[in-house]
Amino acid sequence: MSASVLVPTVVSPIVVSLYVPAIFTGLIVGLIGLMAIAYQKDDLNALILTDIVGMGMLILVAAVGTDLAEALILPGLVVELAEILAISEILMSREMRKKGETAELIPLPTSMDMEVMTTAPTFLAIILIVYGAFLSGFTGGAVAGGGILFYIISRRMRGVPSDTWEGIAGVSGIAWCLWLVGFLVFFVFPQYWLLALFLAAFGVFIKVAFKAGLIGVIGREEFNKK
Amino acid sequence: MDIIILGQQLMGYIPLGDIVLYLAPVNLFMFASALAFTTLIAISRTETQVEAGVGTLKDQEVKVDKDEFKIRRFLAIVCGLATAGAMITGDLFNFTLFVCLIGIVNIGIVAAVKQIDVLDAAFQYGLVAMIAILPLFGGAAMILASTGTISLLEIAHIPTTFMMIFGSLLLFLGVAGETGVAPFYATKAEMFRTPGSPFLLIIHLSSLLVIIRVIEILLIINKPF
Amino acid sequence: MSRIGRFWNSLATPKKIPRFYSVILGVLLLVGFIMPLALNDQQLYPRPTPQLQIDENDPLAPYDRGGVPLKEPGIVKSQYPQFSEKSGMVTSYLSPIAIGVSNTTIYYGTSIYSSPGGLIDEILYYSRGFDTILESTILMMAFVVATWVALHFTMKRREEE
Numbered sequence: 165m166s167a168s169v170l171v172p173t174v175v176s177p178i179v180v181s182l183y184v185p186a187i188f189t190g191l192i193v194g195l196i197g198l199m200a201i202a203y204q205k206d207d208l209n210a211l212i213l214t215d216i217v218g219m220g221m222l223i224l225v226a227a228v229g230t231d232l233a234e235a236l237i238l239p240g241l242v243v244e245l246a247e248i249l250a251i252s253e254i255l256m257s258r259e260m261r262k263k264g265e266t267a268e269l270i271p272l273p274t275s276m277d278m279e280v281m282t283t284a285p286t287f288l289a290i291i292l293i294v295y296g297a298f299l300s301g302f303t304g305g306a307v308a309g310g311g312i313l314f315y316i317i318s319r320r321m322r323g324v325p326s327d328t329w330e331g332i333a334g335v336s337g338i339a340w341c342l343w344l345v346g347f348l349v350f351f352v353f354p355q356y357w358l359l360a361l362f363l364a365a366f367g368v369f370i371k372v373a374f375k376a377g378l379i380g381v382i383g384r385e386e387f388n389k390k
Numbered sequence: 391m392d393i394i395i396l397g398q399q400l401m402g403y404i405p406l407g408d409i410v411l412y413l414a415p416v417n418l419f420m421f422a423s424a425l426a427f428t429t430l431i432a433i434s435r436t437e438t439q440v441e442a443g444v445g446t447l448k449d450q451e452v453k454v455d456k457d458e459f460k461i462r463r464f465l466a467i468v469c470g471l472a473t474a475g476a477m478i479t480g481d482l483f484n485f486t487l488f489v490c491l492i493g494i495v496n497i498g499i500v501a502a503v504k505q506i507d508v509l510d511a512a513f514q515y516g517l518v519a520m521i522a523i524l525p526l527f528g529g530a531a532m533i534l535a536s537t538g539t540i541s542l543l544e545i546a547h548i549p550t551t552f553m554m555i556f557g558s559l560l561l562f563l564g565v566a567g568e569t570g571v572a573p574f575y576a577t578k579a580e581m582f583r584t585p586g587s588p589f590l591l592i593i594h595l596s597s598l599l600v601i602i603r604v605i606e607i608l609l610i611i612n613k614p615f
Numbered sequence: 616m617s618r619i620g621r622f623w624n625s626l627a628t629p630k631k632i633p634r635f636y637s638v639i640l641g642v643l644l645l646v647g648f649i650m651p652l653a654l655n656d657q658q659l660y661p662r663p664t665p666q667l668q669i670d671e672n673d674p675l676a677p678y679d680r681g682g683v684p685l686k687e688p689g690i691v692k693s694q695y696p697q698f699s700e701k702s703g704m705v706t707s708y709l710s711p712i713a714i715g716v717s718n719t720t721i722y723y724g725t726s727i728y729s730s731p732g733g734l735i736d737e738i739l740y741y742s743r744g745f746d747t748i749l750e751s752t753i754l755m756m757a758f759v760v761a762t763w764v765a766l767h768f769t770m771k772r773r774e775e776e
Contacts, residue, residue, distance in 0.1 A: 406698070407693070407695070407741055407745070408693055408698070410698070444623075461704060461763050464759075465756070465759070468756060483743075484745060487746055487750060488749065490748060490753055494753055494757055494760070498756060501760050501763075502763065510629060510630070514629040514633055515629075515632075518632055518633050521636060521640065523642070525640060535654050537654055538653075539659060539694060541694050541695075544694070550623075563639070573635070574635070574636055576628060579631045
């Protein structure tokens, strides 16, 4: 296959011609979100509406249409999710202090008394974790994390030793260090790039999986208190 | 590479793939002062506020307990390191990520308090920080689109276009929101009304240094002289 | 005069700040509609014309950037090729499982970046790896803040009662 099919020297004219419509879409999405934030009075609504503003940002980045832009979307998306996670927790803490009431950490609309929650969690969790390990990286981490989350939530009545949380958090931190080592190997010992790639890919995998799992552990501890 | 940035001869650079950290004298000085301040914070203890009771002689001490102290010190150190990193990074997108890290750690430093007013201010600051992601990353993406690069060392040679000016305006507004400078200071000023002084000061220092750095970046992009 | 005073006062109320900020940002975004916007076609990491590789029935489409796993580097148009010595090797790498899957189907490219190796991994872990490290630090800090607040307030409260 010729090199021009693999990687062209300039961005293709189709992408260039789509740039202005894409930017306008992004600006309009951003404006809609900002207008809504400026009009509304409720704090929770404002928090949810910032997500729309974030969508506008993603469109602005994606409009560039190169592989670089595709790689830059990921940090943008993660930063947005991370901030919404931390800020919503602060909002909850503030409301609880103001009103003096407590709330569920993970409010569930129903009692979740389903057949699948008692019979299949181990099987489903193992399948998801194995598949996630095959995928590796962020995608795999999300899949495997979903598996752990599901397992822990469905097993919430059994109870797991209370120091599990610290253990999982520790493993997640170690995985992050693995990744840092992998990153350094890329530059200090470039000949071991394959090792570095695997350190990075599985460091991310373990880290993201356990991050999702932590949500489940916190949720379970909350349930056990009843 | 023999490059002069804003009239300064580079003293060196740290290449990390496409992201090159460059060491110009001014940046290096700000980097060192951020690190020095972070070290000071890491070894210091928190203040204790005293609330005077009206009409009585009973004063109430507002202290920071051990757990809170630990998490705050940790977050303050991360904030100092992020500030130091933002001083020397030579990549636009890398810089925006450093600013986002500073923003979220700032929220975290005050998230541990019990005063409702402070929590409310932290929440409102968080909202602004989240909205500010749009101009931050959007501005960086526009500069990428119009120049084809996000390395500041390359952008320094590219003649300025209207789109770059617009992108850098967006970037500046994003940094202004994320660091809470005037006229968006109210949320940040409110956040200081809580005990734990040395850790709170890093919030101040980080926004000061980041603003200086973003002005340098705007000069590099727009080349007014 | 009193209206200006009221305006300054409202700036000092934290609750008004997000709305004030979004109004200013909205005005700036409106300026974007009258700006001369155009995409510079000299970009880093360009990608082929949409659908081009798919029409050629390439199993790795649209992420095929050439190269042979472990032997030849793929084509990578990075900013500073001199700073990444083994540039392109990650791009061309495919794990044994990935090679097996790509031999059976022509749609493997749609999930290429969910296995180690490939172009996106090259950018995310190697040439712009520092960005991804920062990004995961942001995620970690958000988790630290959220779980700390949850463990100490949202949950301890219930014990106190």
